[in-house]
Amino acid sequence: MHPKLNRRYFLLLVSLLLIQHIPGSLCQNGGEYETCGAPFQCAGIGGISYPFYGGNRPNYCGYPGFQLSNCQGDVPILTISSIRYRVLEIDNTRKTVRVAREDLWNTTCPRFLYNTTLEENIFLFLPNDQNITLHYGCFTSSGQPIPLQLPSMFPCNVNRTSSSFFTLGGAFPSIPGFGAPIRCETNISVPVNETAARLLAVSSASIVLLQDALASGFSLQWSANNTACENCNQSGGVCGTNLDPLSFACYCANGPFSSTCNSAETENAAGSGKNKTGMNIGLSIAGAVLAGIGLGWLIFHYRQKKKQRLAAQSTETMSKDLLHPPSKSISTPPSATFTRSIPSYPSSKSDFGRSSFYFGVQVFSYSELEEATNNFDPSRELGDGGFGTVYYGVLADGRIVAVKRLYENNFKRVEQFMNEVEILTRLRHKNLVTLYGCTSKRSRELLLVYEYIPNGTVADHLHGKRSKSGLLSWAVRLNIAIETANALAYLHKSDIIHRDVKTNNILLDNDFHVKVADFGLSRLFPNDVTHVSTAPQGTPGYVDPEYYQCYQLTEKSDVYSFGVVLVELISSLQAVDTNRHRLDINLANMAVNKIQNHTLHELVDLSLGFETNSVVRRMATLVAELAFRCLQQERDMRPSMEEVLEVLRGIQSEDLNAHKVEVVDILIDDEVGPLKGSVAPSSPDSVVTDKSVSTSTPNSSG
Structure with a gap:
């Protein structure tokens, strides 16, 4: 046997033997169960649990979009759609949180005027809440100041001749004896709770009532894997989130599970037996290090060989495609006045994943797109859709692209993924986005690579x-x-x-x-x-x-x-x-x-x-x-x-x-x-x- 092969098999054997002797204490979970199960207090609110995180509570204990800041201050802050809200109350039983807009706290004249908008996939307004509309820079259609002092006016003038006032809903107030319509430069809508809205509905509503209504806030219903979390809690676990890939996690005493503590499978099952002597722990750690080095070397060598083999296959496939470019026509209805032909690359769904081309577009490796997007850096996110997130990327050949990363790699997503690839590669139109390529369906994640459109939506x-x-x-x-x-x-x-x-x-x-x-x-x-x-x-x-x-x-x-x-x-x-x-x-x-x-x-x-x-x-x-x-x-x-x-x-x-x-x-x-x-x-x-x-x-x- 070749000397190099002897060394490889020797390292592999040593690694496996050492791994067998690593005590169970080293296979325990990373402490998520204890960390996420501990009481969490942020500013003046205690007893906070999943889906919230922040302060000294790690993000894997919560759900994306529920980070609390200012935990050392007087009140927690929750940011939703770039707007900061003061958290006044959290009801874990009803899955509601009562918030008030930070920019309208003790003022009705914020620096920037924004409507109250939500991330609808995780927050919903409660049906009892009502909108009030704050109107700024208001005057009559002829440019004259509003002649009567309405009870609902408040001091926030854009200029000397304009006024500001609030209304329930959005309708302008009626001015007795004055028929000219009111015009306002801008307005914003803010929800308030039912009690506050009832008080504002009276004819004598004043600036004091308005400020009280804004300060009392409004409630939001949250949705963050609610059912999965309830099942996890009932099984004795603590709710959390796997960050890579993004998915629900149930942290249990014997490790993290995908659903409940009664699940049949876990990636980090508790080991049996604990050796408490310092010598054994030291030997185990040393063995783990050696095993890691040996396995790392073997994996690196295997990947290098695999890359060389795939590169050779890719070159051979591309050469065949260029030498033998059969074409097929896509039939169109009689009314259509266009025809088109595309190369007949491997197109069956069974071929997808074994060829360097699929329906004529390039099949990228996951590592290529990971590098192009800087490991899917959140700062490079271009948008978020129902099936995935889109990232800005730069390929090795210099092309600027948009990489669509599908949320889950399950059967439905694979079917959806293949459908999108097949449709996009069949069509060519100046007003349709161009698809550059995709990953194999056997890839770690399903990714689509589009031309980058720079000017937003x-x-x-x-x-x-x-x-x-x-x-x-x-x-x-x-x-x-x-x-x-x-x-x-x-x-x-x-x-x-x-x-x-x-x-x-x-x-x-x-x-x-x-x-x-x-x-x-x-x-x-x-x-x-x-x-x-x-x-x-x-x-x-x-x-x-x-x-x-x-x-x-x-x-x-x-x-x-x-x-x-x-x-x-x-x-x-x-x-x-x-x-x-x-x-x-x-x-x-x-x-x-x-x-x-x-x-x-x-x-x-x-x-x-x-x-x-x-x-x-x-x-x-x-x-x-x-x-x-x-x-x-x-x-x-x-x-x-x-x-x-x-x-x-x-x-x-x-x-x-x-x-x-x-x-x-x-x-x-x-x-x-x-x-x-x-x-x-x-x-x-x-x-x-x-x-x-x-x-x-x-x-x-x-």
């Missing part, structure tokens, strides 16, 4: 961290609508339904051109059926109500979601916002009501020039009408995406002017317009007086 620019930039003019928004509709029409021609159309999935490049992303919820749509019956998936606020009720997925489900996107583009409001009046929480319902009641001016973002620019006014009204048709409850009442695209192009090119269309002034004339009392208009005639105009405008080139 439409949601970011409308009501997110980039909303203050003011870069989304009306022309830009209309172009975003057209390019998004173009991408969805292309998908529908290819028999594919996106199923998760929303502004968070519409990316923008530096020139504000659209890249529609996240096909993780897509399904290949059969040619021979009219719908697919499947469990409802998608994002609240965007889901087709008929799909949700009947489990029938069609192309019109995307049309409904796109209707919500159109309303977001003209209003700059979120699809779901619990800070709004309960009837307006859902933006789709709010938009339908505003249009039917001839109050579109209350919906449109006034910064677009709706009231001062007649062209914007006309075009925004027509887009609102189109959105109204897309949001019909019955799918048969909605237009197709191709028709939507044609109407939008017609609005952009002003082709409707050739028909001498006269737009109804729905803000002034409340008596005109078939929308009044209407439920399901069948055409844009509901906002135009010339009924000779058809629902489809001439299709412009491009």
Whole structure:
């Protein structure tokens, strides 16, 4: 036998023998059970347990998003969606926490004006809480100061002629004997508890009551593996979180388990027998060190050999692909005017994981993408979706990419993963995100590698961290609508339904051109059926109500979601916002009501020039009408995406002017317009007086 091989086998034998003699005391858990089970006190609140952590309580004892800071101060601080809250009370039995906004503590004039928003996957408002709205910089429509001193006014003037006041919900107060409407530069919504809201509802409500209401706070219901934690506690364990990969952990006296202390498996089972002599412990530690060195050397040698073997196989595969590039065509409906061919790389799901290419895209190793993202550094997170987190990365060849890391590597996620890869590699369109590659399904984690789109999402620019930039003019928004509709029409021609159309999935490049992303919820749509019956998936606020009720997925489900996107583009409001009046929480319902009641001016973002620019006014009204048709409850009442695209192009090119269309002034004339009392208009005639105009405008080139 070769001398090198003799040394390898000798080291392996010694390592195994030494490992057998390591006492059970060295195999015990790392103390999570004792650490996480100990009483936790932060500032003035004691008896705190999972899912909270902070201070001297490690993060593995809690759940992400529940970190408490200022534990040495007078009150704990909980940060939710970048807003700091004072924690007033924690009820572990009801899974609720009562908080008050730090920026509104003892003041009604914060430095920055933010609405109260939540991370909806872990926090929910309680139904008894009510919103109050703080209005800042208010004056009459003619620019004059409000003539009467309202009881609800408070001293926070933006300038000498403006006032600030609060209201329950969002409606402006009525001023007896004064008919001019009130205008305010800005406002914010803050929830308060039911008792405080009842006091503020009285006519004599004052600044003192307002400050008391803000200081009393409001309650939130939390969701952090609640059921799993209850089961763990009942089995005698302590709840916590595995950080890599992120998953629930039940810490027990004999080690951590995945669910309860009665689980059949554990990664760190307690060893039997403890040798308490110092000599044995010392020998065991020395043996463990030697064993680690030996095993480390063997693993390193094995990996090096494996890398060399995979590199050789990869080179051979790529050479074959280049020498023999067979192609296949993807069939399209007769109405489609495009054809495309792609190389016929290994494409079966059984081949996925054994080839350097899958459906024609590169298969990356986990280590490559780990290095590209700096070990998935949290500071590189670009966004967080329903199925995974996206990271900024730089590949070894210098390409800047976005790496999507799926949450769990279970069967459902693998199926989802393969579906997304297959769909993305089949499609090529200027308004669809490009897929560079993926990991093997046998990889440690499932990862997708996309082109990096640098300018954020439409949601970011409308009501997110980039909303203050003011870069989304009306022309830009209309172009975003057209390019998004173009991408969805292309998908529908290819028999594919996106199923998760929303502004968070519409990316923008530096020139504000659209890249529609996240096909993780897509399904290949059969040619021979009219719908697919499947469990409802998608994002609240965007889901087709008929799909949700009947489990029938069609192309019109995307049309409904796109209707919500159109309303977001003209209003700059979120699809779901619990800070709004309960009837307006859902933006789709709010938009339908505003249009039917001839109050579109209350919906449109006034910064677009709706009231001062007649062209914007006309075009925004027509887009609102189109959105109204897309949001019909019955799918048969909605237009197709191709028709939507044609109407939008017609609005952009002003082709409707050739028909001498006269737009109804729905803000002034409340008596005109078939929308009044209407439920399901069948055409844009509901906002135009010339009924000779058809629902489809001439299709412009491009």
